[in-house]
Amino acid sequence: MAVDHSNSKRQSVMLTADVSSYSIKTVNLAVELAVSVNTKLHVLFIEDEDLLQVAGLPCSSEITLTTACKRPTSTDLMQRSLRSLAQQFKQTLQQQAQASNIAWSFDTVRGRVRDISLEFESDATYTILGHSLKHRLQSRRTHGPRKILIISNDSPHQQQALEMLLRRFSQEKIELWLANGDTEIEVSPEMTNQINNNDYDVRLIGFDRRKMNVLLDREGSSFDCAIASKHEQIEELTPILKKLYCPIILVA
Secondary structure, eight states: OOOOOTTOOOOSEEEEEOTTTOOHHHHHHHHHHHHHTTOOEEEEEEEEHHHHHHHTSTTOEEEOTTTOOEEEOOHHHHHHHHHHHHHHHHHHHHHHHHHHTOOEEEEEEEEOHHHHHHHSOOOOSEEEEOOOHHHHHSOOOSSSOEEEEEESOOOHHHHHHHHHHHHHTTTSOEEEEEEESSSSOOOOHHHHHHHHHTTOOEEEEEEEGGGHHHHHHHHTTTOSEEEEETTSOHHHHHHHHHTOOSOEEEEO
């Protein structure tokens, strides 16, 4: 049974995911972050509003992967299917969280994952957005470095999230892509210490933030994770998130 946090106002790490972005790898990432910062984890499964509306249209039908046969669908059938997936998600969370001995909780809400992830009233220090189905279906690079995109302020929370990712990929080559005001690489002393003191194999790549759209059109599906500030303007952050197909950690 999930740990009851109904009397606790603070959720320090929150993972949001829907039917297209739920995966065991994303759960593992959220659990690792909660363990790393020694705090509890709250998971929010989002029943996709658009998917439910489409399922209710008279022209909609479902094609099964096993038989390739069409069958009619409806909002009720789709909702039952989503709730079944939510239950699987919760069981996966329970197994991973208990194995790591962290407190956890789970809720389901109806809406759109990007909207809720950015606007959901939570004082979570970290909010993780699950990666999309497109990213999971793409062939993973068999060679080449792990790529982390950083679009954030240089807060202690960012440093903790980055440290967790660096440890996660510590046996591989890593590229840190840093959004700057221009092409000059601006690296804080804290980040320099993170890299040098732990002897990570890291290459720093700076780019002009004003050319973010160009970068994401070219590289958006190749990043393994991204870190961004929760304090970014929503109208500026939303287009960026739409072009990223990897887990995204929003930090306070």
